[in-house]
Amino acid sequence: MKTSRIPGFYKMTVDERQELIKEMHPFSEQEKDEFFSISPLAIDTADNMIENVIGTFQLPLGLGLNFLINGKDYVVPMAIEEASVVASASHIAKIVRQAGGFTTEATGRVMIGQIQVVGCTDFYVAKEAIITEKENIIMAANTAYPSIVARGGGVEDLEVRILNGDSDSKYGQMLILHLYINTVDAMGANIINTMVESVAPLVEEITNGKVYLRILSNYADRSLARAHCIIPPELLETGGFSGEEVRDGIIHAFEFADSDPYRAVTHNKGIMNGIDPVVIATGNDWRAVEAGAHAYAARSGAYRSMTTWSKDQAGNLVGELELPMSVGTVGGATKVHPLAKMALNILDIKSAQELAQVIVAVGLAQNLGALKALVTDGIQKGHMALHSRSVAIAAGATGEMIDIVARELVETKQIRVGKAIELVEKYTK
Template sequence: MQILEKISENVVGAVALPLSVAPNFKIDDLEYLVPMCTEESSVVAACSNGARLVHANGGFTTTAPPDPYMTGMIQLIELDNSQRVVEHLNSQREAILSEANRGHHHCRATDAAATVLGPDSAVLTVRVSVGDSMGANAINRMMEAVGRWLDVAPGRVLCRILSNDAKGRVYTASATLSGSGEDRGRLGDLSRAFELAQALPERAVTHNKGIMNGVIAVAMASGQDTRAIEAANHLYAGSGGQYKPLSRCVVTESADTTTLTITVDVACPIGVVGGLTTFHPACRAALGLLPETTADCLGRTMACAGLASNIAALRALVGVGINAGHLRLHDKKKG
């Protein structure tokens, strides 16, 4: 109960969810056991199956941001001349960064820029290198400190908040699937399923939900802010002007073989210092399954889990169907 009361208020009990382990993951030539927590049956089985298919073709390869960052924002209103205020703030960049960084260790403000919003309003945006931290609390404290320090009279500071835009924290996972004979037809059907998600946002949002099944299950197991992750990825999916799938597929044909190269980009505002990761024993145990307890390793793992889930869902979709696959697992459990 003491642990629960550190997490929330007015605690009267707990809702337990299963903590599972997904095998078959080979990521950048290392074997992984991936911790997952979800209320939806078949997600862990599907991820494990998707990972098994990828493992047979060499495993996942990943890339990570070299300097993961997020941003904070300060809204300024009732300015007598927003352009003049913006010019003044931009001339004070180093002083703003110094004030933001006062007393912070895991996160570091590295850039700041003000822009005009309207005749009497502006926004100051601060870029923060977050390292192994999720960064939300630190960035909010930074923005509140800078907001108190700023002098924009006769205007005033209004909102001081981080942005959950995580374009500076995108992890990429790739996998190849190859086949000949009858497998070529199955791979061809799988590749065509990507076309519908590319063409229609109505399908892309469900396609992305399948990816998030894997991503969020790992996030839950490791004590991450799942709402921030969901929000960041849906923003990222729409960042090109139209909502698109987070994964994509390239088909390569040879005389007797079809090869699919499937890649996913996942925005991961995550951390392994602070929050639940510091005191929740299950989250600490889940993180302990990974080769490294770093945000980099966790982000790569989440991207691979999302891709494995995506591949498994699409294989079911073009085969027996999603519902039939779910029901088969339900019936197996009931038996």
């Protein structure tokens, strides 16, 4: 039976881990050969994905373990170069698992296409004309992409507003249309752009204005995903710190980030340490997700914490994360990149909504891992211990020497390349 609880996984060799994953998932022989090859992304495929290709660039692909979300086990592929992220997320997922797991939900899969109209004789008359012709505009947009309509999606609504209507504005007036488009399981950029471009001439005719920009918005605030967890304080006990001390420290750390943008930026970067690796591994647009997440963190007018941490009446730690999540499970690199296909296979998800929920759960876990470390032993103790292997490799260590050098770096608390070079020279004499 598939489970995300795999004790001792980190102790296995890479070959042993691969064999275990092959046993857990119904890969075909062709998929096994492709997914687990030395270079899964063939150069011919890469050459057709972007321009001016000279090769491929690989990142480590690890598995986030122990995730129990809405009662379902998830093994989460994470593509990232930074040490300690996968370990931290897995550690916290184990704690939350003991507390009953994460609960998540997602809103509808509605993305936004924008159309900018300038030069109207009367912007308020033009706005009313758009509202009057709303159904015709929606019909024209859906006609431009019938396949998404056939899958149950398409334009569901239209909104229009006037920007810079104030005479004191330093910018010119413009009319902005929002097409609200259900993209089903696609991220939807091509769908949205096709639709807004197709109706631009009709909008010009209705408004007697000039259309310039017609493009999607990556601020997907109608495609939200939420994660929630409740953790009894006894599960947070660490070394000489009581669970209550850790809980209170985490809440104070959140309050710091929610009050100060200098702290919020680093706090939120830690959340994205969990989110981006899953977005990348599944072939989704991590730049779009990043942009939308940071914009959402500033929706109050100030840049604030993406997460919230509080204490309930029973004294439990309560964590929440809500973000726009413009991801897909069809189209783009999700069906072109072999490792993206493998990642989706391992996740065993049924929809883009489900993927979005898994992603925010990982983000919440990663944030808790960072905060728990910060309010107890500090961030460096665990991070640098894991980073020591990379330092050893950078100093020229290979094979078994990597572990020997890394261990001595940790023991001497000198995790730096200069010290590692000394050790490599010492053991190779």
